[in-house]
Amino acid sequence: MASAGNKSINAKLVLLGDVGAGKSSLVLRFVKDQFVEFQESTIGAAFFSQTLAVNDATVKFEIWDTAGQERYHSLAPMYYRGAAAAIIVFDITNQVSFERAKKWVQELQAQGNPNMVMALAGNKADLLDARKVTPEEAEIYAQENSLFFMETSAKTATNVKDIFYEIAKRLPRVQPAENPTGVVLPNGPGATAVSSSCCA
Amino acid sequence: MSMEASELQDLSDDADYAASQQQGSASMMRCDSSKRSSPSEHEDAELIYLKDNVAIHPTQFASERISGRLKLTKQDSILFLSWIPYKGQSSNAKLSEKDRSLYTITAVPFTEVRSIKRHTPAFGWQYVIVVQSSGLAHPPLYFYNGGVREFLAIVKQHVFLARSAEDASVFLVNDFQSPLQRTLSSLELPSSLPVASGQSTYPSDGGSLNENQGRTSSDVGNRVSSLSQYGLRKHKSHDPTRDLSIHLLEKFSLVTKFARETTTQLFSENNGFGSADRRWNNQPVHSYSDKLSNIAEEKHHEISHSYSENDLLKDEDISNDIDVPADPLEFNKLSLVWGKPRQPQMGSKEFTAFLDSEGRVVESKALRERVFYGGIEHQLRREVWPFLLGYYAYDLTYAEREYLRSVKRMEYATLKQQWQSISPEQAKRFTKYRERKGLIDKDVVRTDRAFEYYEGDDNLNVNSMRDILLTYSFYNFDLGYCQGMSDYLSPILFVMGDESESFWCFVALMERLGPNFNRDQNGMHTQLFALSKLVELLDSPLHNYFKQNDCLNYFFCFRWILIQFKREFEYEKTMQLWEVLWTHYLSEHLHLYVCVAILKRFRSKIIGEQMDFDTLLKFINELSGHIDLDSTIRDAEALCICAGENGAASIPPGTPPSLPLDEGILYPQEDDVL
Numbered sequence: 047m048a049s050a051g052n053k054s055i056n057a058k059l060v061l062l063g064d065v066g067a068g069k070s071s072l073v074l075r076f077v078k079d080q081f082v083e084f085q086e087s088t089i090g091a092a093f094f095s096q097t098l099a100v101n102d103a104t105v106k107f108e109i110w111d112t113a114g115q116e117r118y119h120s121l122a123p124m125y126y127r128g129a130a131a132a133i134i135v136f137d138i139t140n141q142v143s144f145e146r147a148k149k150w151v152q153e154l155q156a157q158g159n160p161n162m163v164m165a166l167a168g169n170k171a172d173l174l175d176a177r178k179v180t181p182e183e184a185e186i187y188a189q190e191n192s193l194f195f196m197e198t199s200a201k202t203a204t205n206v207k208d209i210f211y212e213i214a215k216r217l218p219r220v221q222p223a224e225n226p227t228g229v230v231l232p233n234g235p236g237a238t239a240v241s242s243s244c245c246a
Numbered sequence: 247m248s249m250e251a252s253e254l255q256d257l258s259d260d261a262d263y264a265a266s267q268q269q270g271s272a273s274m275m276r277c278d279s280s281k282r283s284s285p286s287e288h289e290d291a292e293l294i295y296l297k298d299n300v301a302i303h304p305t306q307f308a309s310e311r312i313s314g315r316l317k318l319t320k321q322d323s324i325l326f327l328s329w330i331p332y333k334g335q336s337s338n339a340k341l342s343e344k345d346r347s348l349y350t351i352t353a354v355p356f357t358e359v360r361s362i363k364r365h366t367p368a369f370g371w372q373y374v375i376v377v378q379s380s381g382l383a384h385p386p387l388y389f390y391n392g393g394v395r396e397f398l399a400i401v402k403q404h405v406f407l408a409r410s411a412e413d414a415s416v417f418l419v420n421d422f423q424s425p426l427q428r429t430l431s432s433l434e435l436p437s438s439l440p441v442a443s444g445q446s447t448y449p450s451d452g453g454s455l456n457e458n459q460g461r462t463s464s465d466v467g468n469r470v471s472s473l474s475q476y477g478l479r480k481h482k483s484h485d486p487t488r489d490l491s492i493h494l495l496e497k498f499s500l501v502t503k504f505a506r507e508t509t510t511q512l513f514s515e516n517n518g519f520g521s522a523d524r525r526w527n528n529q530p531v532h533s534y535s536d537k538l539s540n541i542a543e544e545k546h547h548e549i550s551h552s553y554s555e556n557d558l559l560k561d562e563d564i565s566n567d568i569d570v571p572a573d574p575l576e577f578n579k580l581s582l583v584w585g586k587p588r589q590p591q592m593g594s595k596e597f598t599a600f601l602d603s604e605g606r607v608v609e610s611k612a613l614r615e616r617v618f619y620g621g622i623e624h625q626l627r628r629e630v631w632p633f634l635l636g637y638y639a640y641d642l643t644y645a646e647r648e649y650l651r652s653v654k655r656m657e658y659a660t661l662k663q664q665w666q667s668i669s670p671e672q673a674k675r676f677t678k679y680r681e682r683k684g685l686i687d688k689d690v691v692r693t694d695r696a697f698e699y700y701e702g703d704d705n706l707n708v709n710s711m712r713d714i715l716l717t718y719s720f721y722n723f724d725l726g727y728c729q730g731m732s733d734y735l736s737p738i739l740f741v742m743g744d745e746s747e748s749f750w751c752f753v754a755l756m757e758r759l760g761p762n763f764n765r766d767q768n769g770m771h772t773q774l775f776a777l778s779k780l781v782e783l784l785d786s787p788l789h790n791y792f793k794q795n796d797c798l799n800y801f802f803c804f805r806w807i808l809i810q811f812k813r814e815f816e817y818e819k820t821m822q823l824w825e826v827l828w829t830h831y832l833s834e835h836l837h838l839y840v841c842v843a844i845l846k847r848f849r850s851k852i853i854g855e856q857m858d859f860d861t862l863l864k865f866i867n868e869l870s871g872h873i874d875l876d877s878t879i880r881d882a883e884a885l886c887i888c889a890g891e892n893g894a895a896s897i898p899p900g901t902p903p904s905l906p907l908d909e910g911i912l913y914p915q916e917d918d919v920l
Binding site: 065066083084085086087089090091092093094095108113114115117118120121124142 | 684763766805
């Protein structure tokens, strides 16, 4: 983009995935550069924000971290509605969590914002000995479904910033600059993709 | 306690003034129709007005009040005010007959009344404060059935009332026997001068500045300084709203010069009120300043909004875009009615006194009251929690409880055996079991692991937690395991120690809170709905704010309610809160009032910073660890009492933790769910 450096984008991002896949840990690493071995379960949802500078813009991520249990599934639309981006997280040591990730992808494809940037994160990549999901398997799935895939480790910080950076690069650049607070925009096709909107 | 909605909606109190100007108004007629002589009065005393259910609070605690009857009588063309408490009726046994006679107001002539302060918030708890010429302020008279405006309108038909220029909620009583006053008040000239602007700026540290304002009357100066030293006045920085309010006064009030000068003697309701508190409350003054500083700590922002300015604006119903609308209950909270201070935790000896010789709890309500106001010493919790949770019935003897424990221990072993007997081969064909176990395994290792009892590798207590949760998911297979349950179990296991006892306490708790984990989220929705109703009742400006910002689903309180603040307080504080909630002493739903209390505490920040849903959720989540428990419980208690029946009516029947209404299918199932 032409106007380098002075474009400011607000992007609502939601993390979805199975219980214990490491959603909160990824956020904690990204936002606070911390890691807790026994990160407590997320009740309801948590909200964070973090700003990232990419080549031509400053992206302020407004991050929704959700509870993973299927029981709380009915709350999820409240959080992914209007999201410009999603990270679907699975645990590479847990095949079930990969299957669950696929269900989330399906749901977002059906219900989410059509312009949503979706990333698939194979987390706990440091636990190679316990691996159950191969990177090839995940990569093929990602390509078939127009996602991009990365293996991450919140524990070692591998690829954590990178996955957010990749998302930032892929976000549409059409948001008007005069919307710094992320208020709801008129339903222009591009505008909704990058603005946070109210989730009530 | 009931509200007279139509009256409360009428925030323009010009009607009051108009009523005093007009003869034969509706209230006058009503008053006439009630004219009759009371045998207890002087023979020639004429009953002008009578109002039942007018109460005072002898302490600042909302739970203690004395109800009585307010009367206006007229004799020899002098109006008298009296308030007689009802005999043998009080909200609290501790209030003695002596208290009642102490506060009785017997026939005070209006010639000796200097002013009446009126407080008519948008929600309930209207009151008036009558200040005598001597400076004596009577305790606030609470009109539990409303009707303050009517009362004032009737007073105005008999004595001259002038709106104070300093505080529109103060009405100065002018005695028509005084020729000077009659002359001055008959002029009825609009005030041509703004009230001395010097008074609109007060030093932030209170104190004696008022003496420096060149007041001509030394008497006034003395009084002001003697009153202000109590330091109760809220800080008043120069505030544009004040200028606005003065402007409004010019517009609406017909204030004579005399009245205005009189007003300066009383200009600060906080001053007068403070002295009144001190006089009748028998509370050391420092408790108030402590309280103020305590509040100031967390809501310094709010405190900068002087009550009188806000009240003025509200009373005049002026829409303003200035900033945070006043908390309708703030004045009460600051200066009068609070929940009781926390008592020391109940110890063993005290608990034993609640038991008869065979170990039955004789008066469960007294026990619950004791726990409500002070909690339980940690060592004793394992004896008392099973009662509070409903695992032990209160009327069991020592022996019966011992027997119950042994029976339940065997029953627990049987239940536990059900999943322990599942072989690896069977487990392969038992997806639900595997999934549940996997979920529980994931959660127990990350539940309170920083807490000593659960820390370290291969911690046996973590294993116990897993076993209990897995057993529960078989005991209540329909509900199963849900995230948040381990948060509930953790303190219970820590307190009870024993696995079987912990299990049955957990079972008892889930009888009430299980619906929090229903698949359809119905239990949570009901509570969030009730919460929104309570906020609407107890803080309508805040409710309106949430409404305007699409926050009425109250999902930002989801975590608070789902696990009853487990993540918001440190471990010990959580236990203290839970045992208070479990008493169900004032309400089964005190936790919802706790939510309201916390939201109100931060209302200025929420509204002032114009938080949207995202910001609000972030803010609420980050409050964790920063909420003072004791004052929150006290606020919740006061709010609960304040809300009274209206509060109870806001909470739909069957709202958890009330027991479910329908004892049929407890946990409706859906296909394809864990």
